[in-house]
Amino acid sequence: MLHACRTVASSYRPLLPSLTRMLGGDQEPKPEVVFVLGPPGAGKGTQCQKIVEKYGYIHLSAGDLLRAERASGSPDGELIESHITGGTIVPVAITVKLIANAMNKVPDGKFLIDGFPRNEDNVRGWN
Secondary structure (H helix, E strand, O other): OHHHHHHHHHHHHHHHHHHHHHOOOOOOOOOEEEEEOOOOOOOHHHHHHHHHHHHOOEEEEHHHHHHHHHHHOOHHHHHHHHHHHHOOOOOHHHHHHHHHHHHHOOOOOEEEEEOOOOOHHHHHHHO
């Protein structure tokens, strides 16, 4: 009987996207994201580490992602370098892309994003 149920269930699998749209759930579920804000040295990383240990979140540091991309030597990395050297904020599209790429590596994750957003332009870029 269990095998028969599995066979029937798998035959309906191709219909799930259509059924989901019919029921009004046409948007993919969004991951849980908590932004951790504060000036450098305020203890964001320390608090994130404790939250990761206790609640199982995944910690993404915007600064770490930017530094890793800068070190990669990519065209975005060169642009990031010029902004860091110039003391300006990296364009929001680049930062959001790096965060999204990191989040996509862990489907169904709960994320702590530390060091982002840094200004209203970042908030608009995220939304």
